[in-house]
Amino acid sequence: MQIVKILLKHAMREWFYRSRLGRSYLRHQMRRHPKAQLQVHTTPERVRITIEELGPTYIKFGQILADRPDMISERFRLELKKLQSTAYPFDDSTAIKLIQDELGAVLEAVFAEFDTHCLAAASIGQVYQARLVTGEEVVVKIQRPHIEKKIRLDLYLMHYIAKQFVKNYPELAAINVVGFIDEFEDKIHRELDYTQEAANIRRFEFMFQNDSTVHIPKVFTQYTTHRLLVMEKITGITPDHLDKLKEGGYDMHQIAVNGANILLKMILEEGFFHADPHPGNLFILPGNVIGMIDFGMVGVLRPREMNFLAQFSVGLVRQDARAIASALLTLCDVKFYDRTEDLEFSLDQLLKQYRHLSIEEIDFSKMVQDCLNVVISFKLKIPSGIFMLAKAVASLEKFAGQLDPTISITPLILPYAKNLVMQRxxxxxxxxxxxxxxxxxxxxxxxxxxxxxxxxxxxxxxxxxHQVHIDDQNPVTRVLRLIGSRVTAALLIIGVFVGSSIMIINTPERPYGLFALYFSSVLILLLLIKVLFGRKK
CATH class of the missing domain: 1.20.5 (Single alpha-helices involved in coiled-coils or other helix-helix interfaces)
Structure with missing residues (x-):
């Protein structure tokens, strides 16, 4: 019910300010109060505000959507990037009870010390710090109560809304909205399973077992369950505290190089990488060692996607538009493309903007994003994992650039790329x-x-x-579909209105009839206003 109220509130405001009546109201207010600043949000702003009010699942969905230029326009992406995962902690006593239930024992049986005050809160879980009876300093992450049920309901509503949109607007089928929600569902279910995060940690631990520049926390699998994660506590300085790093005598350049090599090894050697390497998930330890946390969201690359990045990097260094076009078409799994020359020409025009720059001056992540935008303009389908990769590389460049503004990622990528190409x-x-x-x-x-x-x-x-296909883009077909949907909607609203009136007369003690009457009355009023004051097409 709360979700419906939020959606109705913002939908009605959006419709009002876009209608003739709403525009007249704004002009009238501006004439009355010419110096006043009216709080009228743009459509992207209203979408962001709606998502923030809907809660954690929708915020996480919006954050992922902000990194998909193939699905939404740039102005919506820029607004959705402002979404912040603000989560309020739930009751500490409830959390401690949940921890004991998952452990199957009281806290004293497992922990020598346990801080009962929450250390941090996120959309899915809440974190505490403690010390095991064996002496290790640990953090304990417990899942929020009933979060799985809430997310399951949110996902059901997302699927329903997406299917209705695709049904009513067939042109949306081209961007595969339903498929995107399926991918999001898989990602969030993986985050809900802490044993999956523990498995990710163990995999990274094995990956870097002989690398002294990175520290992966130890996970205590004997205490870890589907809803509880116990792992080593990492104590260090986050990369955004530059003053503390300088005071501690850390080598900024070496830290930047170490961070770049760590992520490049994940991507171009293993095809398995930390998908959210922002400063909050990184700690700088003595000896310029980088410690990492929060392994719930990881990226997995197919060999085809790894080869793309290698070929793309070599093509970028050589300023070879044909090689980059070939890499992009291979990425999109297109073997015979009738617009290859047009694609090569567009990429060549893009490369000309960078030809006056040296390799060290090229912004690699921006170049990747610009090339992906060119491919999107040609209506080619890009694997979703590449957008997660682009975000990770952009985070890497930002991380390295803050520590050492003179460092360039492109020369560091090239040896990995050449090695991957030679392996073929x-x-x-x-x-x-x-x-x-x-x-x-x-x-x-x-x-x-x-x-x-x-x-x-x-x-x-x-x-x-023979298969006969009726084109949904045909104007006659679209008009008939629109008329049918509006007639059906009108009949349903009238049916609810009449049915609720009968229910109130026969069973006045039940509140459902009164709610249905109010709801249908509001819809009928909105339709009348739209007919009377709506903009004539």
Whole structure:
């Protein structure tokens, strides 16, 4: 009910200020109070405010959507980037009870010390600091009560709204709104399972076991459950406290290089990376070592996506538009593209903006984003993991740039990229590629006669079917669909109005009838206002 009230409130305000009546009201107010500043939000601002009021699930959804230029316009993306995950802590006594329930024991049996005051609160969990009976300093993350049920309801509503939008506006099917929500659902379910985060930590720990420049916290799997995570506490200085780092005698340049190499190894060697490396998730430890926390959101790259980044990096250094176009088409899994020359020309025009710069001066993350924007303009489908990758690289450049403004990421990427490209041409890889190609031809030769015979037989029997497709973009089809939907909506509203009136007369003690009457009356009033004062098309 709360979600419906929030959506109705903002939808009615948006409709009012976009209607003729609303615009007349604004002009009247401006004439009466010419010096007054009226608080009239733009559509992107109202969308952001609505998302903030809807709660944590929608805020996280909006934050992910802000990194998808293929789905929303730039002005909406810039506004959604302002979303902040502000979460208020829940009751400490409730949290301690939940922790004991997950442990199956009282706190004293596991912890020698336990700070009962919340250390930090997030949208999904709440964090406490403690010391195990074995002496290790740890942080304890407990999931919010009933958060799974709430997120499940939010996701159900998101799916329903998305399907209705696609049904009423078929052109939205091209950007796959429902598919995006499916991806978001998978990500948030992974974040809800703390055993998954523990597995991520163990994987990173193994990845960097021989690297002294990074510290991955130890996870205590014997105490970790689906809703509880116990891990080593990292104490250090966050990268945004530059004064403290300088006072401590840290080497800013070396920290920036270490951070870049850590993320580049994740991306270009392992294809498994921390997807949110912002300063709040990083700590600088003695010896310029970088400690990392919060492994709930990770990115996983397919070999095709890793190869794209390597080919793209080499093409960027060589200022080769053809190589970059080939890398982008491979990324989009397009083998034969009839607009390849146009794509190469657009990329060449983009590269000309950077040709006066040296490799050290090129903003790598911006160049990646600019090229992705070109691909989006050609209506090509980009794998969603690449947008998470672009965000991680942008965070890396920002992190390194704050520590050492003279450092450039592009020269650091190049050795990793060249190594990845060379791996494609090892004797084993070449032999494997030749073998796969030969097997494809053998399969084609074996199956071709049978396929031809089947087609000829169906032609002879007259059982070949033709598929007829009615174009949803046809103006007549769209008008008929619009008329049908409006007639259906009007009948439903009138039905609710009449039914609620009958319910109030027969069963006045039940509140549902009164609510339905008020709700349908408001809708009927809005429709009348729209008919009387709406803008004529």
């Amino acid at each position: 041409y090892t004797p084993r890889k070449i032999a494997s590629s030749i073998y796969d190609t030969l097997m494809d031809y053998v399969t084609l030769i074996n199956t071709l006669p049978g396929s031809v015979n089947e087609i000829l037989y169906k032609l002879k029997e007259g059982t070949v079917h």
